Amino acid sequence: MGYTREEPVERTSLFNHLETMPGDPIFGLMTQYAKDPAEFKASLTIGVYRDEEGKPWVLPTVKKVEKMIAEDAATNHEYLPMEGLPAFVKAAQDLLFGNPSAALSSRIGSLQTISGTGAVHLGARFLNDSLHPKRIWVSDPTWGNHHAIFDIAAPEVEQKLYPYYDAETCSLNFSGMMKTLEEEAQAGDLILLHACAHNPTGIDPTKEQWKQIADLCEKKKLFPFFDSAYQGFASGDVDEDAWAVRHFISRGTLELVVAQSFSKNFGLYGQRVGAFHIVAGDEQARDKALSHLIYLQRAEISNPPVYGARIVAWILQTPELKAEWEQDLLIMSGRIKTMRAALYAELQKLQTPGSWEHIVNQNGMFSYTGLSEKQVLALRKEHIYLLTSGRASISGLNRDNVALVAKAIDKVVRASGDAPAPAITA
Structure with a gap:
């Protein structure tokens, strides 16, 4: 018995009325970062801890x-x-x-x-x-x-x-x-x-x-x-x-x-x-x-x-393990504080316009840098990725990239003429 090919049938779906929902901006930006072929690039997007090598860190405990x-x-x-x-x-x-x-x-x-x-x-x-x-x-x-x-x-x-x-x-x-x-x-x-x-x-x-x-x-x-x-x-x-x-x-x-x-x-x-x-x-x-x-x-x-x-x-x-875990916490929180201080120091060295003290005054994984959406988009051309709100995940910084990130920020701030948190003059 031979096979008879059916003519194509135009199909409809009960779900065609749905509007496509927007994707998550953070995970979308991670995909964009992953596809960036640049030798030097930095991701300051998702809120996950990274070690000095920029890799995931499984706590020793x-x-x-x-x-x-x-x-x-x-x-x-x-x-x-x-x-x-x-x-x-x-x-x-x-x-x-x-x-x-x-x-x-x-x-x-x-x-x-x-x-x-x-x-x-x-x-x-x-x-x-x-x-x-x-x-x-x-x-x-x-x-x-x-x-x-x-x-x-x-x-x-x-x-x-x-x-x-x-x-x-x-x-x-x-x-x-x-x-x-x-x-x-x-x-x-x-x-x-x-x-x-x-x-x-x-x-x-x-x-x-x-x-x-x-x-x-x-x-x-x-x-x-x-x-x-x-x-x-x-x-x-x-x-x-x-x-x-x-x-x-x-x-x-x-x-x-x-x-x-x-x-x-x-x-x-x-x-x-x-x-x-x-x-x-x-x-x-x-x-x-x-x-x-x-x-x-x-x-x-x-x-x-x-x-x-x-x-x-x-x-x-387990008291002994809890004490070890508390040391792991100090390592993570301490490295992030160090990176805040390092980014601030690099921006000071470059005399980047504006006051950047908020970076060291804030705490935890994130910093609201004060960078505008226009500046953030300009940073992506420098292969630095953060959210358009200006939120940066500080754990994405390390000793090998912090100076280059600061130089990129300095470049886009000077080009835009718009400095975050302008320094108050007497």
Whole structure:
């Protein structure tokens, strides 16, 4: 029986009405960088730690524990409970809240999530369903994915921006932030706060300013939603980087939630290790809230992954390993501080127009350089890649490229005639 070829049929799809969604600008820029054939090029884009050779760095403590897990006869691949690996959840609580007292522990409900992104998503959906807020106040700017997460998980919650970055001085616009929240925020609104190492600006409030923000939340009855993605990675001290969260809780009057990530401080980017915490008014409210969170978790992922959580729990619950990990944190945070100082020194040496002190005054992985979109696009012709907002990932700098990066910045700033944060003259 012969085969009869059918005539071509014009096909249509039920999905042709869809508009193509924009790609992620960071990952798109990484692809552009990878295709650049230049011998010298530098990527200051994605927020991942790189060593002095510009390569991914697996923490020595993590390597040690991976070997221990592989050799442990008790290791298996069974499902975790829906709330996650118990040892990990307890370790995450202790790291964030500082070994909380029994009284505080009775108010804290926690579960393991798909990294910090999953924690923010879970929190957005939970608060949308339980508190029915009308608005969430988000810093201008913030991590771009914050907006997308709330668009999807809490589409009826209006996203409002509070001033954060002062482009004239490349510093925190604290007065603008407080004025806007004081005049426009309403009781029951959510407020999204970065616990430390603000992404993308690298600018954090001082402790005194954090106290004033907590005062305002109490007075205005705002509900704090902390995103803690860089604990220990910003200052090198896990307790210092948790200060804001702990201060809010110490008030005893504020209920709040925290999304916690272990991607940066353990270098476990691909393992997606995170936790979500709620601090409720009492134990009964904690238990009810946790039951709803577990219900949502069951519907979305059922059970979180085990491998990365085992690594974190093993390290944090073994004093010797935790001490070694804290030294790893100092290596990472210290190298980034060194690179900030080096870039600033090179720009000073070149007498690049403008004041660049903000680079060393900011902290954490990112710097809002103050470079304009036009200058950033000009830098790409020099094979230097950063976001059009001017955000640079400082970990992309090293001793071999920092001088060349500074020269490229000097070149485009002089060519444009527009200097970031102009020096104030007497």
